[in-house]
Amino acid sequence: MLKSLYIQNYRCLDSLRIHQLKRVNLITGKNNTGKSSILEAMAIYASRGDRSVLFQILEDHGEYVPKSVDEYDKVDAFKLMSSFFTNRNIRYLENDTIIIGDIDYGEIAKHNDTLFIDNGISFRFIQYRRGENMSIREISDENDLNNPIERGVRVMYDTAFDFLELDFNLFKNSSQYSFDRFKDSQYVKTSDVARDENGVLFDKIALTDNEKYVIEALQIIEPKIERIAFIQDNPLAKLRVSKVKLKDSIGTVPLRSMGDGINRILTIILALINSKDGYLMIDEFENGLHHSVQAKLWEIIIKLSKELNVQVFVTTHSNDTIRSVRNALSEMSEEDRNDVSTIKLMRTHEDKLEALLYDYEQLDYVIEQDIEIR
Amino acid sequence: MSKTRIFIETGNKKTPEHNFIHYLLRTIFGDSFTTDVEIINVGGKDNLKNAANQFAENTNEGGKNLLIFDSDFTGIDNGGYEARKKFLEAKRLELKIEFEMFLFPNNKDDGEFETLLDKIVNKDLHQGYFNCFEAYENCIKSHTDDNGVQKYNTPNLKGKLHTLMTSVKLSKEERDVLGSGQWLFDNKDYWDLDHVELDPLKEFIRNNMAK
Known part of the structure; x- marks a missing residue:
């Protein structure tokens, strides 16, 4: 679990320090303050820079990503990678390193990004020459013309090192990459109502005690739900669909027919249970969820994240969501309250990013005073 | 435009203190003040920690914070002008927040909000x-x-x-809102918002508004 957060040079997050993180972190703030970028940065951190995660983010941003293998040789990997960096800067200096980690990591990495340190990841464009056995020698002198300069991205995380060659192979087959490095974390995006991978995620917990949490969460909206399964209705269709059995009724009902809210809950709860000992990121929590169900869902998230040791990062634009966290916590123990922080991101008049932290009492105060913090 | 946030000691807006500040601002600046001044009810000197983000947020946005609290009385609960001023200055450091401070009644003597009201109430008529x-x-x-x-x-x-x-004899409408702190501060039959005793407070507000 990260105790604090330092992000440098990642998209609009030129320099962000959040001095204290809790188990559950609700992030709010105006548009363009970088809420979603924090989730992306956390996904990159949690996956230790897995290319499939980078590729997914590029795809989500609508950056040019070829749809067929034949198109890959037209990819400008250099340009694609630059889109992760603040102002799309392509520079080779320590100051231009993307750093994601806790504050202790950030303070060290920003002065020396070649050290192996826990609790962080860094990316930097480097220039290099090929040595013998294709080894890579980083250079800072561009005047040596004996060998051609090549350029790539160096990734440092924990005690490991990765190197991304910026050619058309960079993201080739990325979508088929295994999610091994990201296996203990999940990223639920704004548009994720019923995710394709829900069936796979359910298989991982089927016939375990965790099934009961799924049912409990679905019962927030439909108390009659007793069981759920993922079924391949059509032998020609690859995807399986979720079906539920309702109390006192014969047959099953497709969950999709029961509205977006209950499907969003299923997506969130499956993602949470499959993030054991890892991280869960949820973008725009409120999407599809009526405010009346949110407090109950928060209660489950707060309790379950503790049981499964998951650190949760959630963004919202909604006052209802902020209120629902407070309402959930008002019925919970002091210990549970201390597990949750609300973080307001803002840009100062000098265009610096600041994070204001609200504990339960501070959150309660602003809500009682009708002060908007979203 | 930068905002001025005025932090007062009362806990909610349905109090005479909140309404008094509102009408005083109208007296000083006319109706136009509403867009760039915000009154925030802290809920007591011991609740400043919970309001700290509201100070920080406004400072970050380039605004100015004014804190208008009671001096209270020497010898009672660490009250009195000097002791309260020291207490609030220490809080300002502890919470790493910025504000200019005025303590009722006149930023030099012991007393409270009502001490000032007692000076400006229409004693001749009543x-x-x-x-x-x-x-x-x-x-x-x-x-x-x-x-x-x-x-x-x-x-x-x-x-x-x-x-x-x-x-006092009031209309039904006037009586209905008394409980919300609407003490008719704009009615000269009860209060004189042009009273000389209000000059230190008016001057403090004028001098410390966000530009």
Whole structure:
């Protein structure tokens, strides 16, 4: 679990320090303050820079990503990678390193990004020459013309090192990459109502005690739900669909027919249970969820994240969501309250990013005073 | 445009203190003040930690924070102008927040919000009421317990002003909002918002508004 957060040079997050993180972190703030970028940065951190995660983010941003293998040789990997960096800067200096980690990591990495340190990841464009056995020698002198300069991205995380060659192979087959490095974390995006991978995620917990949490969460909206399964209705269709059995009724009902809210809950709860000992990121929590169900869902998230040791990062634009966290916590123990922080991101008049932290009492105060913090 | 946030000690906006500041701002700046001044109810000096983000947020946005609290009285709960000023200065450091400070009644003497109200209330028009209230306080002052300790609090400024406002003849509409702290501060029959005793507070506000 990260105790604090330092992000440098990642998209609009030129320099962000959040001095204290809790188990559950609700992030709010105006548009363009970088809420979603924090989730992306956390996904990159949690996956230790897995290319499939980078590729997914590029795809989500609508950056040019070829749809067929034949198109890959037209990819400008250099340009694609630059889109992760603040102002799309392509520079080779320590100051231009993307750093994601806790504050202790950030303070060290920003002065020396070649050290192996826990609790962080860094990316930097480097220039290099090929040595013998294709080894890579980083250079800072561009005047040596004996060998051609090549350029790539160096990734440092924990005690490991990765190197991304910026050619058309960079993201080739990325979508088929295994999610091994990201296996203990999940990223639920704004548009994720019923995710394709829900069936796979359910298989991982089927016939375990965790099934009961799924049912409990679905019962927030439909108390009659007793069981759920993922079924391949059509032998020609690859995807399986979720079906539920309702109390006192014969047959099953497709969950999709029961509205977006209950499907969003299923997506969130499956993602949470499959993030054991890892991280869960949820973008725009409120999407599809009526405010009346949110407090109950928060209660489950707060309790379950503790049981499964998951650190949760959630963004919202909604006052209802902020209120629902407070309402959930008002019925919970002091210990549970201390597990949750609300973080307001803002840009100062000098265009610096600041994070204001609200504990339960501070959150309660602003809500009682009708002060908007979203 | 940068905002000025005025932090007052009361806990909610349905109080005479909140409404008084509102009408005072109208007296100073006219109706246009509403867009760039915000009154925030802190809920007591011991609740500043919970309001700290509201100070920080406004500072981050280039605004100015004014804190207008009671001096209270020396010897009671660390009160009195000097002690309260010190307490709030220490809080400012502890919470790493920025604000300019004014303590009721006049930023130099002990007292509270009602001490200032007592100076600006229309005593000429309600002389009879005040004479009666004085007689009442003199009467209850004489009641003591077995140890000779006074049984009732006197003077009771809050009670005096509250009783005045609930005793005067008002229309139904005026009476209905009394409980929301609407003490008719814009009505000269009760209050004089041009009174010289308000000059230090007006000057403080004028001098410290966000530009």
